[in-house]
Each structure stands twice: as C-alpha cells, then as structure tokens.
Amino acid sequence: MSAADHTASTSEPTEPDLTPALSEALRRAAAAPALVVACDYDGTLAPFADEPMSAFAAPGALDVLARLAELPGTTVALLSGRNRAALAQVSGAGAPVVLVGSHGSEWEGGFDAPLDDDDNALLARIHAELTEIASGAPGAHVESKPTAAVLHVRPVEDPAARERATARALAGPAAADGVFVTKGKNVVEIAVREASKGAALERLTEQAGADVTIFIGDDVTDERGFARLRPQDVGIKVGPGETAAGHRVQDIPAVVRLLGTLADLRG
Numbered sequence: 001m002s003a004a005d006h007t008a009s010t011s012e013p014t015e016p017d018l019t020p021a022l023s024e025a026l027r028r029a030a031a032a033p034a035l036v037v038a039c040d041y042d043g044t045l046a047p048f049a050d051e052p053m054s055a056f057a058a059p060g061a062l063d064v065l066a067r068l069a070e071l072p073g074t075t076v077a078l079l080s081g082r083n084r085a086a087l088a089q090v091s092g093a094g095a096p097v098v099l100v101g102s103h104g105s106e107w108e109g110g111f112d113a114p115l116d117d118d119d120n121a122l123l124a125r126i127h128a129e130l131t132e133i134a135s136g137a138p139g140a141h142v143e144s145k146p147t148a149a150v151l152h153v154r155p156v157e158d159p160a161a162r163e164r165a166t167a168r169a170l171a172g173p174a175a176a177d178g179v180f181v182t183k184g185k186n187v188v189e190i191a192v193r194e195a196s197k198g199a200a201l202e203r204l205t206e207q208a209g210a211d212v213t214i215f216i217g218d219d220v221t222d223e224r225g226f227a228r229l230r231p232q233d234v235g236i237k238v239g240p241g242e243t244a245a246g247h248r249v250q251d252i253p254a255v256v257r258l259l260g261t262l263a264d265l266r267g
C-alpha cells in the first residue's frame with residue numbers, strides 16, 4: 001500500500017496525526033525486542049532556515065529522541081546529509097543518539113574511504129565553480145563538506161536568479177565526470193564520493209540486530225533510505241511529495257508527537 005493510500009484511509013485514527021495503519025505500525029515497532037529509530041534532520045526535525053547553522057531542532061524534538069535513546073534495546077540515530085560536525089553542532093544531539101552524516105557515509109570513526117589527492121583536487125574545483133556561480137546570484141552561498149560542495153539558493157530572493165544559478169550548477173560542475181549530484185530542497189550538492197542513506201540504514205539495522213527499523217524523512221535523499229527498508233520496517237515521509245515510504249505525516253510537529261507516542265508505547 002502506498003503512502004497516499006494510507007493518507008486516504010483516515011477513518012478512525014487513534015491520534016490526530018496518525019492513520020490507523022501508522023498507529024498499528026508504531027504499536028508493533030514499540031514491542032520489538034531491538035528497535036532502530038532513525039531520523040533525517042533538516043525538514044524532519046528542524047524547520048528550514050536561510051542560514052544552515054541556524055536551522056535548530058523543533059521544540060521537544062531532542063528531548064523525545066533522548067528519551068527514546070535511554071530505553072532498553074533502542075538505538076536512535078540522526079541520519080543527515082550534513083557533515084557530522086555540523087550536524088552535532090546545529091542539532092545539539094550527542095551520545096547515546098548516534099550521529100551519521102554526509103548522507104550516510106560519515107560515522108563516528110570518520111569516512112570508510114577517505115579522499116585521495118585527485119578527489120581533493122576535484123572537490124576544490126567544484127567548490128570554486130560553485131562559488132563563482134553563487135557570486136552571480138545575490139544571497140546564494142556555498143557550503144563546504146568533507147566530500148562535497150553545496151550551492152544554496154534558498155536566500156536568493158529573485159526566483160529567476162535562483163533558477164539560473166541552479167541551472168548553471170547542473171549544467172557545469174554537476175555534469176563533470178566522477179561526481180555525484182543530489183538536488184535537494186533549494187540546494188545542489190556535488191560530491192566526490194557516492195553516499196546512500198539506504199546503505200547507512202542497513203548498517204544501523206545490522207549493528208543493532210534490529211527486529212524493526214523506523215526511518216523518518218522529508219527529502220528526495222531520504223527516498224534511498226525508504227527504498228531499502230525491509231517489509232517489517234516502518235518508513236514515514238514528512239510532508240507532500242512522491243515517496244516509497246509506507247506512511248506519511250504532515251509536518252515537523254507531527255513528527256515530534258509521533259516520537260512521543262512511540263516513547264510512551266515503548267517506555
């Protein structure tokens with residue numbers, strides 16, 4: 001059943017935000033001996049902001065994650081496109097919450113495959129080209145990550161300038177050989193290493209020996225995570241848009257309430 005089907009079948013939800021199917025899935029997950037709860041950060045737990053380091057977690061989000069992470073047999077993870085240091089800083093989250101950055105490729109011990117000289121040279125070139133593109137679109141800026149450079153156009157007021165900058169990035173540095181491109185929400189990210197939230201979820205699931213994994217996300221990059229969930233797992237898409245997730249909630253406050261419901265059921 002698709003997320004749209006679940007959204008449509010809202011006859012008798014037990015919580016205002018939750019369809020009966022999602023309520024039942026949470027009840028089942030809460031009873032699992034080993035549970036992973038993995039959440040995307042931006043757009044899932046934190047409202048968007050023009051300046052990435054000002055995108056703080058929604059009220060109650062960190063408290064409920066910490067509460068879940070204290071429960072026996074429960075692994076809680078933030079699985080973000082951000083680099084790990086930025087994720088830790090902006091979210092304020094830390095152990096026992098597991099932080100996985102750079103779209104699933106950056107763990108506590110760093111990257112599995114660190115960059116070599118050629119990768120670093122390519123990354124520097126991408127960064128320079130994106131910086132030149134950003135200089136032509138007032139408000140645009142470039143975020144540096146260990147394996148990627150990101151053109152941000154959210155603060156660009158003129159929609160035509162925003163479109164132009166995005167198109168230039170896609171036609172220019174994003175079309176180079178050996179790069180991996182992610183077009184997210186008002187961002188074009190160009191990486192020199194491939195990363196997948198799907199592979200990261202599988203690793204979290206295996207490490208924890210999880211009977212059930214819950215993954216919550218809002219962006220296109222999260223679709224690679226939803227696509228790799230097992231039948232017994234629970235994928236939850238936040239907000240509108242096509243998705244491979246089996247369930248959907250409307251917005252960030254609904255995510256915080258849902259996590260609270262899960263903690264109550266499991267606690």
Ligand SMILES: O=P(O)(O)OC[C@H]1O[C@H](O[C@H]2O[C@H](CO)[C@@H](O)[C@H](O)[C@H]2O)[C@H](O)[C@@H](O)[C@@H]1O
Nearest residue numbers: 041042048049052055080081082154185186187
């Ligand atoms: O996987 P996520 O945790 O959702 O991270 C995805 C990207 O999030 C950040 O960009 C997004 O949030 C910014 C702050 O609100 C916003 O300005 C931008 O428009 C959004 O796309 C982050 O800066 C990126 O590095 C992440 O890849």
